[in-house]
Amino acid sequence: MTSSLVQIYDSRVAAGRLRADAAQRALLPALEDIRSALEAPQKKPGLFGLFAKPPEAVRGLYLWGGVGRGKSMLMDLFHETVAVPKRRVHFHAFMQEVQAKIDIARRAKEEDALMPVAKEIAASVRLLCFDEMQITDIADAMIVGRLFDELFKRGVTVVTTSNRPPEDLYKNGLNRQLFLPFIAILNDKLTVREIASETDYRQHRLTGAQVYFSPASKAAHAAMDALWDELTGHDAASRLVLEVKGRQVVIPRFHNGIGRASFWELCGAMLGPGDYLAIAAALKVLMLDDIPQLSASNFNEAKRFVTLIDTLYEAKVRLICSAADVPERLYNEGTGSFEFERTASRLREMQSADWAADRA
Structure with missing residues (x-):
């Protein structure tokens, strides 16, 4: 039965x-x-x-x-x-x-x-x-x-x-x-x-939890994997494919509003503001792996990263990430390093336990 x-x-x-x-x-x-x-x-159709x-x-x-x-x-x-x-x-x-x-x-x-x-x-x-x-x-x-x-x-x-x-x-x-x-x-x-539950289980799981891991070491990857398993309930993930103006934007791992991708998958690809808006609309939590040291050598990727963080910040999408260094030392030199100070500040703010708690 x-x-x-x-x-x-x-x-x-x-x-x-x-x-x-x-x-x-x-x-x-x-x-x-x-x-x-x-x-x-179901009733089977008759003669007609x-x-x-x-x-x-x-x-x-x-x-x-x-x-x-x-x-x-x-x-x-x-x-x-x-x-x-x-x-x-x-x-x-x-x-x-x-x-x-x-x-x-x-x-x-x-x-x-x-x-x-x-x-x-x-x-x-x-x-x-x-x-x-x-x-x-x-x-x-x-x-x-x-x-x-x-x-x-x-x-x-x-x-x-x-x-x-x-x-x-x-x-x-x-x-x-x-x-x-x-x-x-x-x-x-x-x-x-x-559903009138007073408990936000996703927020509860993340309250007090570390959500920014640096450096992006083997231990950081293990911690990210453990958080992923906790948030998804160990359930299988699938790919999320978003169509944006005739192009496909892919989140490689997705389950119940939680997405996971690497820095290079989201910032190394030729994505723009519209793509990041679509990602932010589709996710409640983004887990981003392996943010590298940023400089003039990866200027375009750094610009996309800034756009991605701005979009997630405005949409109140929870961010969990592993990075080469703490936010203030991710982008120390080259064109754009001064402007990155705002991004570093947002990365810090997005780590707080109650950040995004008021997302409607």
């Missing part, structure tokens, strides 16, 4: 993989109901099966709350146990895929470029699990309502997490009145629940 989500959760608490939390556990019955409804036998309507979408869940409350963990627990065609994807990455497919349909002279995209998605999955639903792009805001309406009509169930309630999505955005029907769709098709 298949274990219930409550049973799986309790067993992981007993094994020490999870810390018991009443607010998290209280949400499991709602997810269990969705799981049961999705796995219930070719013209049968797709199965009605099971009412999904919109789970919102502050950073580090366990939203992604609960969704992953649900996703891994549901036995239907499914996909779990970061919302930002999903919308980039959709925009790219719409562009292809437009070039193919499709009368309504969104329809083939919705049909393709609905043909491949019955369940979509989104991490971090947020709308910051006007292009996404203009299509997301119609897209989800078509997906729901085709029997796709949605479970999503967000830091904000539906009413606060795309708040103060351009032409927001055109976005309001999407909020109505979400409230109609998804049950909205807040």
